[in-house]
Amino acid sequence: MRVLVTVASRHGATREMGSEVAEQLRAAGHDVDEVEPDDVEHVDPYDAVVMGSAVYVGRLGLGLRDLVDRQAGQLRQRPSWLFWSGPVGDPPMPATVPDDVTDIARTTGVRDVAVFAGRLDRDGLNISERALVALTRADAGDFRDLDAVRAWAQGIARALRSLQREG
Template sequence: MPTQAPRTPHPAHGTNGEGRSRVLVAVASRHGATAEIAEELARVLRAASPTLVVQILPVERAGDPADHDAVVLGSAVYAGRWLAPARDYAARHAAALRGRPVWLFSSGPIGAPPFPPDDPHDAAPLLRSLTAREHRVFPGRLDPARLGLAERAVVTAMRAPVGDSRDWPAVRAWAEQIAAELAPRPVRGNG
């Protein structure tokens, strides 16, 4: 279920002077499933608009978001929270992120119905503090072969459903929505 912040005006996001907008997709992923969602978001953004120059990076290497016109920031969710590198990135770059269009996504619930059913604890505070346009939660993947011993013990104790629950059509549709929001608007003359 998407969560949207109250609409606050963002400074006009410009382009880099060549009619192209630079978009950063920054992601924190522990076992690769969330990184694969970010890769699909970036692929669809690129395909949706030739005016978007999309860079995808792990949050640890993403650098200053001020170098981009828009940011999609995502994290895997464990124990109801974003991963520390994503939370740290958002806190460290909050001022720059507030100065451009930002979208947030979380990956974590698995199975049907989703387990756990709640949004991550970080989602609403991050949405507000970054004045992000939207937060989406996408189902994730649970593959015990990719987990460490302690993680497998927790998964077993919680009886978490195993498998790949990612909803690729929903990921693609959201990327197309973001691309449409970033599309250049025609300039109207006075006459």
């Protein structure tokens, strides 16, 4: 199947998770494109879509939100999945689900939503981001669990295999 993996990521940590998902789907025999949300004109060439975003001050990335606004109808017509990443620290905080996640899940009818802990590298932030992060008192560090990301992607591969058998 032809699969789109599209991830909103300012500092790369979430994009790398998207690449892990893409790798797992390629290993399962799918033809996978990784495209920035802003660069996706149409999703209709794809049989399935995996969306991802980090959270910034309680919101998913603007690029992903815009893509969903532009392509809501097309997204609803194909199987899609959503992951979000942001919570940092041990245990990962904050644990609340952003409203954008609920809205996008409802708009697109995603088959599953996953949350994965993120990575916060203070050196890579600009001044205003540092101020915002200081307010959230988030812990710096790489809290990502790429095994959990791969396991989730393998679940998507299994779901796609079932769809292929049905189709």
